[in-house]
Amino acid sequence: MAGDVRHTARLLITLLLSAICNAFYIPGWSEKTFKDGDLIPLFHNKIFSDSSELHYAYSELPFVCPPSGWRHPSARLTSGTSLTLNLGEVLRGDRITVSDYELVMGEDSEAKFLCSHTVDRKGVRWAQQLIRDRYMVEWIVDNLPGATPFVTTDKSGKYYAAGFRLGYEEFDPHSMRSRYFINNHITMVIRYRTAMGKAGNRGEKVILGFEVYPKSVEVGNRNMTSGLPHDIYSIEAGMELTFGKNTTSEDGTVQTTESDELTIPYSYSVYFREEENPFISWSNRWNVYFVHDEDSRTVHWLAIVNSLVISGFLTTLVAVVFARTIRGDIKGTTEIGLEDGKLKMKYRKGLPSPRRSLDKSTGIFDPIDGEDGLSAEEEDMVEDGSGWKLVHGDVFRTPQCGTLLAPLVGSGMQLVFMASGQLLLSCIGVLNPSFRGGFTSVGLSLFVFCGLFSGYFSARVYKTFGGRQWQHNVFVTGSLIPGLAFSIVFILNLFVWGHASSSAIPFGTLIALVALWLLIQMPLVYCGGWYGQHRAGAWEHPVRPTSIARQIPPQPWYLRRLQLILIAGIMPFLIILIELMFVFKSLWVDKSGFYYMFGFLSVVGVILILSVVEVTIVAVYLQLCAENHQWHWTSFLVGGSSSFWIFAYCLYYYYFKLHIHGFVSSMLFFSYSFLACGVYGLLTGTVGFLAAYAFVRRIYTAIKVD
Structure with a gap:
C-alpha cells in the first residue's frame, strides 16, 4: 500500500499517456525477439479461482519461495521488484513481480533447484484452503500467461487454458479425510519460432507459447544435497501439506511425530521447442487460447439471426x-x-357534438345531461387508436422529478459515448488480450472525457424542463452516478482489504480515481453544461402545455x-x-x-x-x-x-x-x-x-x- 501511495502522483500524470501507448499493440509489428543466450524474464502475477472472487498476489503467499533479490544481468530487473501497472491491471487484481526463475533462450534445463522454504502451521492451513478452493496460478513470459495445454475433442489440435493448478486434493478412504498436495516442481515449455525478416536473419526468435506442467514431488524423492528430484519422470509420492514426520527408530519401527513447521523444496525444468504448427505466428499466437471457442462461432451467428x-x-x-x-x-x-396549444376539430358530418365540459377548478371533464364517459367523438378517437390527440396539451408538461431525470440522461449519454468508443477500439484491434487491463483503463479514460457530453445533454434536458439553476444541475450530473459507484466500490473494498486480497484497490489508486473524477471530469461536465445551457438551449415543443393537467383515466x-x-x-x-x-x-x-x-x-x-x-x-x-x-x-x-x-x-x-x-x-x-x-x-x-x-x-x- 505504501508503494502505491508513493506512485500516486506518477499514476495521475501518466495514466492516460500509458493507456494510449500500451493500446497501440499492432499484431505482427510490435513483436519482441530474443537471441540464443538471452535471459527471458518470468513474472509472477496472482492466483485466482472460480470458487472465489478474491485474488491473491502469488509472490506474497507465505508458502512460496521469497524473492532473493537476484538481479537479471541482461534484463536489468531485480527479483521481487513490482512492475508499474496501468489502472485496469490494478482494478482487476494483478500484482506483477519479477521472479527468480532463470530462462535462457535456447538452453534446456532438466532440473534446477529454486529454494527450500519453511512454512508454519498458519501458512500450511492457508495453502490447504487455497487448494481446496481450486486456485490457479498465473505466471507471465513475454506478455503471455502460463497456460495448461489441452487437446481438442477431435484430437486434431490443442488449446490453452490460462493458469495452472496450485495443488490438488485427494480423498484417503483409509483415514476418511482429504489430503492436500502442493505442486512444487514446475516444468515449463517455451514454444518459439525464428523471427521474420532481418531479425530472423540475425538468428533472433519470437515466443509463440508458454506451457506449464506442474508436479508435486515429496522431499523423500529428492537428493538431500542438491534438492533436486532423483527421477523427474517417475514420481512415487507428492509433497503433502501435513505436519506428520516419519522417523525410524533403532528397532526399525516407523513412528510419526508432529512438527510445527514444514519445509517445502521448489524446483523447475525448462525446455525450448520450436513450434511445429505452421499456422501459428507471433501475430496470432493468442488464438490458441481461444481454439475451444471456435465451435461457438456458429452459436454467435445463430444469436445474431435470432436478434x-x-x-x-x-x-x-x-x-x-x-x-x-x-x-x-x-x-x-x-x-x-393546433392553435395556442388548443385542439381544433371539425367533426364528421352526422356525429353529435362533444358531451363533456371542462371544470376549470379541477381540470376534470364533467359529463353533460347526466351521461358518464367520453363523448361519441372521443370514444371514436380512442377506439380507432387516435386517443393520443386528446392529451396534446399535456405531453410536454414538465415531468415529476425532472431535476433528477436530466442528470440521469446526461450520465446515460456519457456511458453511450464511452461504450461506443470501447467497442470501436476493440473491433479495430487496439484493445486486445495482450493489452492487459486495457479495456478497463481505456473505458475509464473515455468515461472521464465524455463528461463533456454528459453536461451538454443534461443541461439541454434540464432547460427544456424549465430548470433555472443550471449550475446545481451540473453538479448533480457530475457527482450523482460517479459518487454512488465510488461509494459502493469503497465499501466493498473495505471487506476485500480485510482478506488481504490483491482484488482490493490500493489507497493510492482510490486517491487517483477521486482526482480523475473531481479534477478532470467535473470541469468537463461544467463546460458541456455551460454550452448546452447558453449556446444550444432548450428543445422547442410544437404544443404549449395547458394550465391544468388532464386527469388520467x-x-x-x-x-x-x-x-x-x-x-x-x-x-x-x-x-x-x-x-x-x-x-x-x-x-x-x-x-x-x-x-x-x-x-x-x-x-x-x-x-x-x-x-x-x-x-x-x-x-x-x-x-x-x-x-x-x-x-x-x-x-x-x-x-x-x-x-x-x-x-x-x-x-x-x-x-x-x-x-x-x-x-x-x-x-x-x-x-x-x-x-x-x-x-x-x-x-x-x-x-x-x-x-x-x-x-x-x-x-x-x-x-x-x-
Whole structure:
C-alpha cells in the first residue's frame, strides 16, 4: 500500500499517456525477439479461482519461495521488484513481480533447484484452503500467461487454458479425510519460432507459447544435497501439506511425530521447442487460447439471426404505428389544427357534438345531461387508436422529478459515448488480450472525457424542463452516478482489504480515481453544461402545455407502469441473452477476461439499441393512446427494463452455474452484478427516453403541420 501511495502522483500524470501507448499493440509489428543466450524474464502475477472472487498476489503467499533479490544481468530487473501497472491491471487484481526463475533462450534445463522454504502451521492451513478452493496460478513470459495445454475433442489440435493448478486434493478412504498436495516442481515449455525478416536473419526468435506442467514431488524423492528430484519422470509420492514426520527408530519401527513447521523444496525444468504448427505466428499466437471457442462461432451467428428476427418483428410493429395508424390519423381526420396549444376539430358530418365540459377548478371533464364517459367523438378517437390527440396539451408538461431525470440522461449519454468508443477500439484491434487491463483503463479514460457530453445533454434536458439553476444541475450530473459507484466500490473494498486480497484497490489508486473524477471530469461536465445551457438551449415543443393537467383515466393492466416495464424488457433481453452467456463465462468462470469476439458483440449491441428504441416507441404510443400523458419516466424505465431480466439471469447463473462460496465472494458477485446492471439500465434507459422524446415531438409536429 505504501508503494502505491508513493506512485500516486506518477499514476495521475501518466495514466492516460500509458493507456494510449500500451493500446497501440499492432499484431505482427510490435513483436519482441530474443537471441540464443538471452535471459527471458518470468513474472509472477496472482492466483485466482472460480470458487472465489478474491485474488491473491502469488509472490506474497507465505508458502512460496521469497524473492532473493537476484538481479537479471541482461534484463536489468531485480527479483521481487513490482512492475508499474496501468489502472485496469490494478482494478482487476494483478500484482506483477519479477521472479527468480532463470530462462535462457535456447538452453534446456532438466532440473534446477529454486529454494527450500519453511512454512508454519498458519501458512500450511492457508495453502490447504487455497487448494481446496481450486486456485490457479498465473505466471507471465513475454506478455503471455502460463497456460495448461489441452487437446481438442477431435484430437486434431490443442488449446490453452490460462493458469495452472496450485495443488490438488485427494480423498484417503483409509483415514476418511482429504489430503492436500502442493505442486512444487514446475516444468515449463517455451514454444518459439525464428523471427521474420532481418531479425530472423540475425538468428533472433519470437515466443509463440508458454506451457506449464506442474508436479508435486515429496522431499523423500529428492537428493538431500542438491534438492533436486532423483527421477523427474517417475514420481512415487507428492509433497503433502501435513505436519506428520516419519522417523525410524533403532528397532526399525516407523513412528510419526508432529512438527510445527514444514519445509517445502521448489524446483523447475525448462525446455525450448520450436513450434511445429505452421499456422501459428507471433501475430496470432493468442488464438490458441481461444481454439475451444471456435465451435461457438456458429452459436454467435445463430444469436445474431435470432436478434435480427426479434428486431425485425419490432421494426414491422413500429412501421405499422407510423405508416398506418399515426399517418392515417393525421391525414384521415377531417381537419386537425393546433392553435395556442388548443385542439381544433371539425367533426364528421352526422356525429353529435362533444358531451363533456371542462371544470376549470379541477381540470376534470364533467359529463353533460347526466351521461358518464367520453363523448361519441372521443370514444371514436380512442377506439380507432387516435386517443393520443386528446392529451396534446399535456405531453410536454414538465415531468415529476425532472431535476433528477436530466442528470440521469446526461450520465446515460456519457456511458453511450464511452461504450461506443470501447467497442470501436476493440473491433479495430487496439484493445486486445495482450493489452492487459486495457479495456478497463481505456473505458475509464473515455468515461472521464465524455463528461463533456454528459453536461451538454443534461443541461439541454434540464432547460427544456424549465430548470433555472443550471449550475446545481451540473453538479448533480457530475457527482450523482460517479459518487454512488465510488461509494459502493469503497465499501466493498473495505471487506476485500480485510482478506488481504490483491482484488482490493490500493489507497493510492482510490486517491487517483477521486482526482480523475473531481479534477478532470467535473470541469468537463461544467463546460458541456455551460454550452448546452447558453449556446444550444432548450428543445422547442410544437404544443404549449395547458394550465391544468388532464386527469388520467384508469389504465389497462398491461399499461400500468410495473407490468409495462417487465413486459417491455423481455425482447431486448432475449436479443443479448446468448452473447451474455459468453461474457459471463469469460468474467465469472474462466476469470481470464479474454473475451475477444467484439465483432459479434458490436453487431448484437447495434441490434439491441434498435430494439430498445422500437420497444420504447411502441410502449409510449400505447400509453398516449390510453390518454396517459406521463410518458417521460415511463420511457426511461422501459428503455432500461431489460436490466431487470439481466440481474435475474445473474441470480440464475450464481445458483446453477457458479461454485462461488463465502460471504465476501458472494457479496462481491451480487454487488458488481448490480452495478453492471445499473450502468446498462442507465445507458439503455437514456436511449429509450431520447427516442421517445423525438417520437412524441415528431407526431405532434406532424399534426400541427397538417
